[in-house]
Amino acid sequence: MRTVDVAITGYGRIGREIAGMLQARTAAYRERHGVLVRITGVCGSAAGLVDPAGLAPERLAARGSFVPGLTGDAFLEAVRADVLIEAGPSDYRTGGPALGYLRWALGRGLDVIAVSKGALVLDLRGLLRLAAGHGGSLRFSGAAASALPTVDLLAHSLAGATLEGFEAVLTGTTTFVLDQMATAGLGLADAVALAQARGIAEPDPNFDLDGWDTAAKLVIIANAVLDAGLGLDSLPREGIGAVTPCDMARWAAQGLAPRLVGFVEHDGGGFRAGVELRLYGQDHPFAQLRGSMKGLRAVTEEMGALTVTGGASDPRATAAAALKDIEHAVAARQ
Amino acid sequence: MRTVDVAITGYGRIGREIAGMLQARTAAYRERHGVLVRITGVCGSAAGLVDPAGLAPERLAARGSFVPGLTGDAFLEAVRADVLIEAGPSDYRTGGPALGYLRWALGRGLDVIAVSKGALVLDLRGLLRLAAGHGGSLRFSGAAASALPTVDLLAHSLAGATLEGFEAVLTGTTTFVLDQMATAGLGLADAVALAQARGIAEPDPNFDLDGWDTAAKLVIIANAVLDAGLGLDSLPREGIGAVTPCDMARWAAQGLAPRLVGFVEHDGGGFRAGVELRLYGQDHPFAQLRGSMKGLRAVTEEMGALTVTGGASDPRATAAAALKDIEHAVAARQ
Known part of the structure; x- marks a missing residue:
């Protein structure tokens, strides 16, 4: 039986979740694709574990x-893998260790799955070229709104249509905060505190609130689907930090729901392109988004408009998005 | 340059639309995939045209x-093709000529794209087995709600998740009729007449109104994605023919929108499985469907619920769905 050896770089909550789900599905992969999927190495920022026979x-x-010390170059020298999954932290300034891991793996023709966003924001075009040049592949559902199909929908489901544009709610935290302000009458700070208490917002919520998270995902999706050449720093960007209860009351009186x-x-x-706070009437699918739901609305020439909403935001959903990429990578090699 | 020769069986509105879009994209296929796509034959029910050098x-x-007379076996004997597109009428009793065309092409390892539904409803499992056994493929976006991604979403975008079930509005006509009854206060007959005048409903609208169209699409989607083994005749099925203005008023008073x-x-x-008239609160995406829009809501274990809505229903949108299948077929051969 063909073996598919998987290395995971970045071994925090998401990395562990991916490893757990992958191992739970060993029998399913064998049955569905006739392959034996093994994890042959994992590493965090300071330590790692490698075994060419697979890690139980x-x-x-x-x-x-x-x-x-079994991390970085030492890890890459020791590990044998067909698939590399990058699930470390996102560094939007330099790409961090993730960029090195991705370039190393793509330069060797591996199938690469990125969950972290920094390297993709900085150099998606270069990474895709590297993949094409060495017979490998790069997939990144976990970095492009995870459980919400974004690149899938735009590049795969709309492959026969001409895309005129799209808008998307890509950050669960901002939807949650705006919805709590609208429905529970909370101020911004209280809504953010509630999002943190529920584990939806990060301890430092400003990356989400200031629109950086949405901007990073937009850059990845637009560059992947349209080769749009967007950069994070040059993208016009708005946040929700200045929204007041007074604004919310005025919009509610007009029947409008704000979404970033x-x-x-x-x-x-x-x-x-850009990141904006937009106002939607109650009959728009984005106005119906609750909790930390996300959404994407694409407009095409031949098929009209298409909207997808949903997408849980927890580590399990993100891991499932990465596992989708594995399914596609394994199927494409058969 | 590699040539991709395409034959089209069934040459009515949809078949002609597909041929036109295909020829308009010749340059795009060359640039994107490095292939020369040619139409080497088309046939209707009584006549056809074949040219191995391509038909201008x-x-x-x-x-x-x-x-x-260049149709049926005579057409198949004369034509040389890598891809066969079946766009004739749907015969749900015997499969009609479409079933023969599909079996012939799949038995020769062609990439096959079905737009008609009859043969798929009757024998999807057998056709897929034939494709797998001869190195070909069978795609059918145009037969599974066309511009609304259904099989795409369930099989491709949710490949990493465990599907618990789905519900879907698959017939544009019934949504239009129910929405007109609700918003314009029309009776059923008047709403149907309006749908016919707008070209949304067929001259014989009963196939849609009685739930057969929804049932046929459901059988195809569920059998494709879940190998559910559903049959058209044994599927519990409800229509909208008995809905009265009195029902509509009662549901409206309760804030509910009916959808088939x-x-x-x-x-x-x-x-x-089945086809049912269900009632949705105003915060449900299906309640927001207007015109002849369709929708699908999937529930998964790992990713929560995911909803897609939209999907124009005209011949151009259906043709674009078939062209999506061509993109995927061409890409998979590279």
Whole structure:
């Protein structure tokens, strides 16, 4: 039976969730694709574990058995893998270790799955070129709104249509905060505190509130689907930090729901793109978003408009998005 | 340059639309995939046209030049093709000529794209087995709600998640009729007449109104995604023919919107499936469907619920769905 050896770089909550789900599905992969999927190495920022025969769940659970220093170049030298999953932190300034991991794996023709966003925001075009040049592939559902199909919908489901543009609610935290302000009458700070208490917002919520998270995902999606050449720093960007209860009351009286969206529209030969707070009437699908739901609305020439909403935001949903990429990578090699 | 020769069986509105869009995209296919896509044959029920060097748009437009009798076995003997697109009428009793065309092409390892539904409803499992056994493929976006991604969403975008079930509004006509009854206060007959006047309903609207159209699409989708083994005749099925203005008024007073949906749910080791008139609160995405829009809501274990809505229903949108299948077929051969 063909083996598919998987290495995971970045071994925090998401990395562990991916490893657990992957191992739970060993039998399913064997039955569905006739392959034996093994995890041959994992590493965090300071330590790692490698075994070409595959790491059993018990060994992965015993963090004490991780080898100090087995990370970075030392990890890459030791590990043997067909698939590399990058699930470390996102560094939007330099790409961090993730960028090195991705370039190393793509330069060797591996199938690569990125969950972290930094390297993709900085150099998606270069990474895709590297994949094409070495017979590998790069997939990144976990970095492009995870459980909400974004690149899938735009590039796969709309492959037969001409895309005129799209707008998307890509950050669960901002939807939750705006919805709590609207429905529970909370002020911004209280709504943010509630989002933190529920584990929806990060301890530092400003990355989400200031629109950076939406902007990063928009850059990845638009560059992947339209080769739009967007950059994070040059993207016009708005946040929700200045929204007041007074604003909310005025919009509610007009029947409008505010949502933070990323958008891209064809504009002459190029693209107009940005992150904006937009107001939607109650019959718009984005006005119906509750909790930390996300949404994407695409407009096409031949098929009209298409909207997808939903997408849980927890580590399990993100891991399931990465596992989708594995399914596609394994199927494409058959 | 690699040539991709396409034959089209069934040359009515949809078939002609597909041929036109395909020829308009010749340059795009060359640039994107490095292939020369040619139409080497088309046939209707009584006549056809074949040319191994490719048929120019002018020749396809001149129906007078079609050769009488060049259809069925005679057409298949004469044509040389890598891809067969079946766009004839749907025969749900015997499969009609479409079933023969599909079996012939799949038995020769062609990439096959079905737009008609009859053969798929009768024998999807057998056709898929034939495709797998001869190195070909079978795609059918145009037969599974066209511009609304259904199989795409369930099989591709949710590949990493465990599907618990789905419900879907699959027939544009019934949504239009119910929405007109609710918003314009029309009786059923008047709403149907309006749908016919707008070209949304067929001259014989009963196939849609009685739930057969929804049932046929549900059978195809559920059998494709879940290998559910559903049959058209044994599927519990409801229509909208008995809905009265009095029902509509009562539901409106309760804030509910009726929609005809097909559904599949895991039930023990098997599936519970059917076509039902269901009532939705105003915060449900299906209640927001207007015009002839369709929708699908999937529930998964890992990713929560996911809803897609939209999907124009005209011949152009259906043709674009078939062209999506061509993109995927061409990409998979590279």
